[in-house]
Amino acid sequence: EDQVTQSPEALRLQEGESSSLNCSYTVSGLRGLFWYRQDPGKGPEFLFTLYSAGEEKEKERLKATLTKKESFLHITAPKPEDSATYLCAVQAYSGGGADGLTFGKGTHLIIQP
Amino acid sequence: NAGVTQTPKFRVLKTGQSMTLLCAQDMNHEYMYWYRQDPGMGLRLIHYSVGEGTTAKGEVPDGYNVSRLKKQNFLLGLESAAPSQTSVYFCASRPNRAAQYFGPGTRLLVL
Numbered sequence: 001e002d003q004v005t006q007s008p009e010a011l012r013l014q015e016g017e018s019s020s021l022n023c024s025y026t027v028s029g030l031r032g033l034f035w036y037r038q039d040p041g042k043g044p045e046f047l048f049t050l051y052s053a054g055e056e057k058e059k060e061r062l063k064a065t066l067t068k069k070e071s072f073l074h075i076t077a078p079k080p081e082d083s084a085t086y087l088c089a090v091q092a093y094s095g096g097g098a099d100g101l102t103f104g105k106g107t108h109l110i111i112q113p
Numbered sequence: 114n115a116g117v118t119q120t121p122k123f124r125v126l127k128t129g130q131s132m133t134l135l136c137a138q139d140m141n142h143e144y145m146y147w148y149r150q151d152p153g154m155g156l157r158l159i160h161y162s163v164g165e166g167t168t169a170k171g172e173v174p175d176g177y178n179v180s181r182l183k184k185q186n187f188l189l190g191l192e193s194a195a196p197s198q199t200s201v202y203f204c205a206s207r208p209n210r211a212a213q214y215f216g217p218g219t220r221l222l223v224l
Binding site: 032098104 | 146155157158172196215217218
């Protein structure tokens with residue numbers, strides 16, 4: 001069974017204080033790992049897809065990295081508008097649901113001015 | 114492009130009532146999905162479709178039915194609503210070999 005564990009559950013940072021969010025996964029053949037951002041009352045917004053260990057992707061203050069067992073979402077010099085819940089999900093080659101995603105529970109990030 | 118839209122945004126049902134949630138996408142995507150999101154549980158896949166006229170069960174399909182008569186629409190039905198189906202429902206779609214794009218969600222309260 002595919003599993004995704006995100007840590008910490010919640011994180012409060014000061015504006016400009018860099019940090020990382022962790023996503024550990026167990027999957028029978030990784031097709032892709034996805035990061036989403038979700039604001040309160042809205043649907044998840046796609047951020048990144050990572051396909052193989054060693055891959056990195058960046059977007060503004062966010063950088064996602066991937067190893068064989070986990071992924072990190074690094075946030076550099078965050079701003080209050082980066083406050084959101086960040087979701088990690090995996091897609092397995094042989095997973096049930098024809099490429100449906102298995103999600104972690106998310107990390108609730110708060111950036112204080 | 115409107116992307117993925119969901120109707121209604123919010124609904125209150127009484128136990129035993131039925132309803133249909135509509136998901137529409139204007140991106141010509143083949144794959145469509147229905148998820149539910151509950152506090153402390155994360156998003157879970159209910160049903161999915163790999164193309165017009167096809168549907169299949171996901172992780173938590175019991176109590177739900179789906180139909181995809183047109184490529185752009187994916188309907189989720191509750192035949193006899195139960196309080197355990199109180200949740201936020203998200204529809205998503207994707208083209209081949211790409212990320213899923215989510216709609217804004219439907220909040221359902223079953224009393």
